[in-house]
Structure formats: C-alpha cells, structure tokens
Amino acid sequence: MEPMGVGVIGTGDISDVYLANLNKYPQVVRLVAAQNRTRAKAERQAARYGIGRVHDTVEELVADPEVELVLNLTTPDAHAAINDAALAAGRHVYSEKPLATTTQDARRTLDHAHDLGLRLGCAPDTWLGGRAQTMREIIDSGQVGEITAGVATIVYPGLEWFHPSPFQSYRADVGPLADIGIYYVSVLVSLLGPVRQVAAMGKRTFDERTAHYGPIAGRPIPVEVETHVSASLLFESGAIVTLLVSTDVPDSQLPRLELYGTSGTLCMPEAEPMAGPNIFGGPLWIRTLDEARFKDIPRPDPMPWTAAENHHRFNETDFGADPSVPRINSRGIGLVDEVLAIAEGRPMRCSGELAHHVLDVIESIYTSSRRRLFVDVASSCRRPAPLPADFPDSEPV
Numbered sequence: 001m002e003p004m005g006v007g008v009i010g011t012g013d014i015s016d017v018y019l020a021n022l023n024k025y026p027q028v029v030r031l032v033a034a035q036n037r038t039r040a041k042a043e044r045q046a047a048r049y050g051i052g053r054v055h056d057t058v059e060e061l062v063a064d065p066e067v068e069l070v071l072n073l074t075t076p077d078a079h080a081a082i083n084d085a086a087l088a089a090g091r092h093v094y095s096e097k098p099l100a101t102t103t104q105d106a107r108r109t110l111d112h113a114h115d116l117g118l119r120l121g122c123a124p125d126t127w128l129g130g131r132a133q134t135m136r137e138i139i140d141s142g143q144v145g146e147i148t149a150g151v152a153t154i155v156y157p158g159l160e161w162f163h164p165s166p167f168q169s170y171r172a173d174v175g176p177l178a179d180i181g182i183y184y185v186s187v188l189v190s191l192l193g194p195v196r197q198v199a200a201m202g203k204r205t206f207d208e209r210t211a212h213y214g215p216i217a218g219r220p221i222p223v224e225v226e227t228h229v230s231a232s233l234l235f236e237s238g239a240i241v242t243l244l245v246s247t248d249v250p251d252s253q254l255p256r257l258e259l260y261g262t263s264g265t266l267c268m269p270e271a272e273p274m275a276g277p278n279i280f281g282g283p284l285w286i287r288t289l290d291e292a293r294f295k296d297i298p299r300p301d302p303m304p305w306t307a308a309e310n311h312h313r314f315n316e317t318d319f320g321a322d323p324s325v326p327r328i329n330s331r332g333i334g335l336v337d338e339v340l341a342i343a344e345g346r347p348m349r350c351s352g353e354l355a356h357h358v359l360d361v362i363e364s365i366y367t368s369s370r371r372r373l374f375v376d377v378a379s380s381c382r383r384p385a386p387l388p389a390d391f392p393d394s395e396p397v
Contacts, residue, residue: 001343001397005066006335007033007091009058009082010073011045013164014096014331018073019049021332028339028392029069035061058082062089069119071335072096076174080105083120087112092342094121094335097182099355101173103363103379106356113352119342120352125334127187128349128387129280130312135259135266136191136386138286138308144264147192150241152184153254156273158247160221164214167221169247175225177362180278181245184257185358187277188233188241190349191259193383195361197234197376202226202369205248231365236380243365264288267305274319280330281315284308312389336392343397349384357381 006022006029008015022029035055036042042054055061062070062085070086072079072095080100086093093113099122100106113120126132139147159166159179169179177185189195205228209221228246235241241259256276257268267285268276275282285305289295293302316329334350341348360379368375388394 001028003028003030004339004342005030005032005068006071007035007055007061007064007067007069008045008051008071008073009035009061009086010075010078010096011036011042012073015045015073017329018071018332018335019045019051021330022335023049025336025392028336032066033061033064058085062086062091067091069094069335069339076101076168076178080109083109084112087116087118087120090116090118092119092121092338094338094350095123095355097123097355098174098178098359098362099352100359101178103356103360106352106359107379110352110356119338119348121334121338121348121350122352122355123331123334123350124183124186125331125337125350126183126277126280126329127190128314128333128337129330130310130315131268131280131282131284132187132190132277133312133387133389134284134308134310138266139191139259139261140386144259144266144286144288145262147237147239147259147261149239150188150257150259151244151255152188152241152257152277153244153252154180154184154256154273154276155244155246155249155252155254157250158209158227160209160211160213162213164216166211170209170221170223170225170227172224175366176227176245176247177229177365178359181229181243182358182362183277184243184245185233185361186354187257188235188243189354189358189361189381190384192235192237192239192241194236194357194380195233195364195377196236197374198231198361198364198368199374200229200231200365200368201372202229202366204228226366226369229365229369231368233361266308269305275317279317279319281310281317284310312387313391333391337387340392340395340397344395347382347385349387351381351384353381354384
C-alpha cells in the first residue's frame with residue numbers, strides 16, 4: 001500500500017507524542033501538512049517532525065491535495081466543526097477525544113462521514129495497549145468465566161494540582177467525565193460491549209477552584225459541572241459496573257479497575273489516578289476462584305495475586321508526569337489502525353461509532369444524576385475486534 005498523507009490541525013503539547021509515533025510507521029502514514037492558530041507552533045512542529053507544508057487556515061489544510069486524512073488535535077470545543085470541515089473536503093478524520101462536546105454534534109458528524117463514505121476515528125486509543133488487550137484475551141478465553149460486574153475508579157484532588165491547563169476539566173461542555181473518565185468508559189466498552197442503561201448521582205463540591213501549578217498558579221477556575229459522580233452502568237451483556245469519578249478526593253488507595261467474572265477477578269491495581277486505562281501498559285493481576293482468600297473458614301494464608309502474562313505490544317506507562325521530559329507512549333496507534341482498516345476494507349477499532357456511544361453514555365450519566373432517573377442509553381456500537389499481539393506487522397497490506 002502507499003502511505004496515506006496526514007495533515008495535522010492543532011500542534012500544541014499533545015501533538016509531540018502523536019507526531020513522533022506516526023513517524024515510526026512510514027509504510028502506513030506520511031505527515032504532509034500542519035496548521036495551528038499560532039503559525040509559529042505549526043512551523044516548529046513541522047521542522048521537528050519533517051512535515052512539508054504549514055498552512056495558515058483549516059480551510060487551506062483540508063484543501064491540500066496531499067492530505068487524505070486529517071488528524072484533529074484541537075481543543076474539544078473545536079472538534080465537531082473541524083471534523084465536519086475535513087469530511088466536507090473529502091478527507092478521512094481521526095480526532096482527539098471527545099468526538100464532540102454533545103452527543104447531537106457527534107451523531108451529526110458520524111452521519112456526515114457515513115453519507116460521504118469516509119472513515120471517522122477518535123481517541124482514546126489507550127485501550128489498544130498491551131494491558132487492556134491482555135484483559136480482552138483473558139475475558140475472551142473464558143479464564144475468569146463470564147464478566148458479571150466490576151468497579152472503575154478515578155479519584156484524586158484534581159488536575160489543577162499538576163496540569164498546565166486544567167480549565168476544560170471543569171467546563172460544562174467537558175467536565176471530569178469527558179476529560180478523564182472517557183478513558184475508563186472507552187476501555188469498558190471495548191472489553192464488555194455497549195452500555196444499555198445508567199443510574200447516577202453527582203455533586204459539584206466547589207463553585208471555584210484554584211490552579212496550583214506552573215505559570216497559571218493562583219488563577220481561579222470556575223466550576224460549571226459535577227466533580228463527584230457515582231454511576232452504575234448496565235451493559236448489554238448483562239454486566240453491571242460501578243464507575244466513580246471524582247476530583248474532590250485528597251488521596252485514595254482504590255485500584256483503578258477491577259472486573260469480576262464467575263470464576264476469577266482481573267485487577268488494574270495502581271493507586272496513581274493518571275494510570276489505569278489512561279495509559280497503555282502497567283500491571284495486570286488475576287486471581288481465580290480456586291485462589292480466593294475469603295471463601296474458607298478458617299482463612300487460609302493469603303496467596304499473592306498472579307501477574308497476567310502479556311504478549312502484546314504498546315506497554316508504555318508514561319502519562320506525562322514530568323512536563324520537562326517528552327511523553328513516551330503509543331498515542332496515534334488508533335490512527336494507524338484506521339489507515340490499515342481503510343486499505344483492508346475492514347472495520348476500524350477506535351471508530352466514530354464507539355466514540356459517539358461513549359459520549360452518549362457520559363451524557364446519560366449526567367442526565368441520570370441531574371434528573372434522578374434511570375436512563376436508557378439511546379445509542380449502541382459494535383464491540384471492537386481485539387488487536388493482534390504483533391500489530392501492525394500482522395496486517396496483510
């Protein structure tokens with residue numbers, strides 16, 4: 001196959017890891033153009049990553065004849081408009097998360113792509129990492145039986161303590177659920193399939209917070225959305241998962257994710273709130289019913305958890321904890337899969353359908369919390385195919 005020409009719109013901090021990774025796959029993609037509101041940033045990234053042209057406007061980039069796919073790395077409020085513009089120009093799209101700031105806008109963009117026969121992909125792609133794919137392999141093998149329940153938690157004191165720009169995490173159109181919780185909902189849908197119904201309660205603990213990190217330290221942060229949300233998610237498979245997302249917790253020892261099968265448990269054990277589904281790799285523990293600690297009296301001596309054997313690629317654990325060090329992870333592998341899916345005529349994994357459904361789940365959680373109702377999730381999606389352990393070498397093209 002000929003590598004697909006990619007134009008990137010938005011060359012801020014997150015673009016480094018995307019562009020560095022995409023340059024690792026010259027047989028699949030080639031970076032041909034860049035655009036940013038501040039031209040100097042686009043020029044800097046173009047020089048750093050060998051991008052041939054810099055455009056002044058979105059319209060110029062999507063009209064570039066060498067651009068076949070647009071990578072949209074702008075802020076969430078701009079995603080829908082730029083995605084639609086790229087599709088209207090006949091370009092495939094891969095967007096940073098979320099696909100849009102409303103389910104309605106996401107649905108419109110998805111329908112637009114479908115009507116034009118174009119592919120629409122969306123982050124996060126961390127669930128393509130080695131740890132989540134090992135979980136998928138174990139679940140599909142039946143090693144822990146049927147998954148009936150689970151708990152997913154992201155609890156910490158908030159992005160304002162360590163992030164250079166925490167404002168979107170507290171805006172009404174994004175919030176902690178669509179900013180960070182989206183990684184958790186995405187991995188759950190990739191493992192268990194679509195969500196049928198949700199029930200939730202939430203609260204906004206503070207009307208205003210204060211930035212504590214970097215040049216913006218001391219600046220007030222208006223809070224427009226719930227910052228502590230507890231939700232129950234009923235999946236079409238029958239599994240029920242409790243999701244707890246809170247930026248109001250000083251500290252915690254909760255694991256990031258546990259899934260409970262009829263004959264075993266899978267655990268992402270880190271206490272670090274930016275780990276878990278937010279990263280590609282990391283420890284994965286498994287314990288079967290035969291090894292269970294709490295089914296016999298007197299209690300047996302505890303057995304250690306077993307570390308699940310991981311044969312998959314993409315196992316980085318960096319989440320940008322040190323801003324002075326370039327991030328090293330596999331962001332962008334979802335775009336590589338999209339290009340290969342186009343060439344092979346198969347479904348892509350980080351699809352617009354999945355991203356739309358995840359956003360629908362998040363909106364349904366807010367609706368349930370605010371109206372104190374069980375809410376049926378209107379959309380559904382295909383459970384994506386697992387990623388081969390040797391991807392992309394295993395691809396036929």
